[in-house]
Amino acid sequence: GDSVTQMEGPVTLSEEAFLTINCTYTATGYPSLFWYVQYPGEGLQLLLKATKADDKGSNKGFEATYRKETTSFHLEKGSVQVSDSAVYFCALSRGGGSNYKLTFGKGTLLTVNP
C-alpha cells in the first residue's frame, strides 16, 4: 500500500538557519504530494503541494520539488523564523473517486529558537 516516510524529529534550529525535512514515498502510479503544517493547538493546514513530477510547490518561503526518480518531496526553507515552530506532515494522494484520501507521514516537530 501507499506509505510516506519523513525524517524523525524533533528538529531544533536557531532563527535564520536553513531547514530541510526529508520525505520519501511509496505509491503506485503518479500521486500528488503535499506538505501540511500544524501550529500549536490548531488543526492541520495545507502549506504547499505538487501534482506532477518536477513540479515545485512553494509558500511562505518554503519549497519542495516532486522528484519521481528518487520518490522524494523534501521540504526546505532558507531562513527559518520562530513563528515556523510547528509540526510538519508530508502526505500523498492518488486521487480519483473515493481515493481522494491522504496518506500522511508521522510528522516532524520543528522548534526554532531566537
Add this chain to the structure above:
Amino acid sequence: DVKVTQSSRYLVKRTGEKVFLECVQDMDHENMFWYRQDPGLGLRLIYFSYDVKMKEKGDIPEGYSVSREKKERFSLILESASTNQTSMYLCASSFGNSYEQYFGPGTRLTVT
C-alpha cells in the same frame, strides 16, 4: 474562508460510555474524513465519506462507526469507549475532486 468546526476541544469520558464527536463544515464539501493523531504515529484515517449516507472504512475503523445524514455534518461514534481510544481526533473536508483537505482544530479525547 472554509470553516470546519468540531463540537468540543476537550472531552473526558469513562470506559464503556458511548461517545459522539461532531464535525460541521460550511463549504458544501462532498468529502469528509475522521483521523486520529497519536505521538509517533502521525495521522491515521478512521473513516471517510464522499456523499451523504455514504461511508468507507479507513485504515483503523475498529471500535468506531460514523454517520452522515446531512452533507455538512459528519459524526464519529465510539460505541463503547476504551482507554486505547484516548487520542486527538481531527475532522477534515474537501471538494469531490480536490486533494486539498481543510481541517478542524481537533478534539482531545481522554477515556478514563
